[in-house]
């Protein structure tokens with residue numbers, strides 16, 4: 001893979017999710033997703049382990065049912081310093097993570113900022129790898145992460161153009177491709193961003209059209225985690241169906257080519273669970289293209305018969 005010319009973040013390291021029903025989330029994360037609870041942080045957040053990292057998902061009991069913070073990993077202290085300076089040069093204030101902040105995230109170095117959309121952003125290096133084996137309550141293997149990071153998430157932005165500028169010029173994300181959709185009179189051009197071989201770690205969407213001025217909207221569209229096999233994904237979908245959780249059929253997007261389904265989390269937003277998919281191995285030969293459909297096949301809603 002050709003090295004990016006400037007220092008860039010290397011992976012989506014962790015996501016903090018603000019939740020209103022922590023008990024429902026713990027059950028959902030363990031019994032349905034097969035993730036491992038790995039204790040609580042010093043401030044009491046529930047830590048979910050997905051792989052060889054100590055944790056990658058942090059459940060914050062704050063009632064928001066939306067993204068609480070995101071953490072992008074960089075290589076080392078020098079890369080952290082370089083990115084922090086670029087964030088400042090973009091006109092955004094950056095605070096150095098304190099000893100307590102680093103202990104809370106279990107990292108060696110950390111900077112925090114409020115991004116152009118008002119979200120809590122973090123960049124860090126020195127994640128904590130757990131020396132004990134990952135143990136899934138469902139007996140699954142760890143999620144597929146490694147050089148591709150946690151997965152992906154989508155943000156509904158008030159000013160997508162500015163947000164794209166921030167992500168590409170400051171954090172070093174590269175556009176993978178676009179999905180272009182005609183919504184009435186409006187052409188919606190969705191950019192997908194990669195920071196490593198994962199086809200996309202981030203999608204920048206726009207805030208829901210028709211959102212009244214001054215009214216808040218959910219920023220997190222959905223998040224995606226990758227399981228090891230189609231059997232794992234299919235078995236997970238069966239658990240959603242058994243619990244009559246809103247979800248859709250398996251399907252495949254035209255760009256990343258993962259086989260996945262979407263299911264409703266206890267917070268009301270969706271989690272996408274997928275396997276396989278395209279890797280961007282060579283930055284130098286990758287061509288940015290566009291697609292005019294969201295799905296190649298599938299992803300139609302599962303309709304449950306009335307109970308009784």
Ligand SMILES: [Fe+2]
Nearest residue numbers: 152222224272
């Ligand atoms: Fe997705």
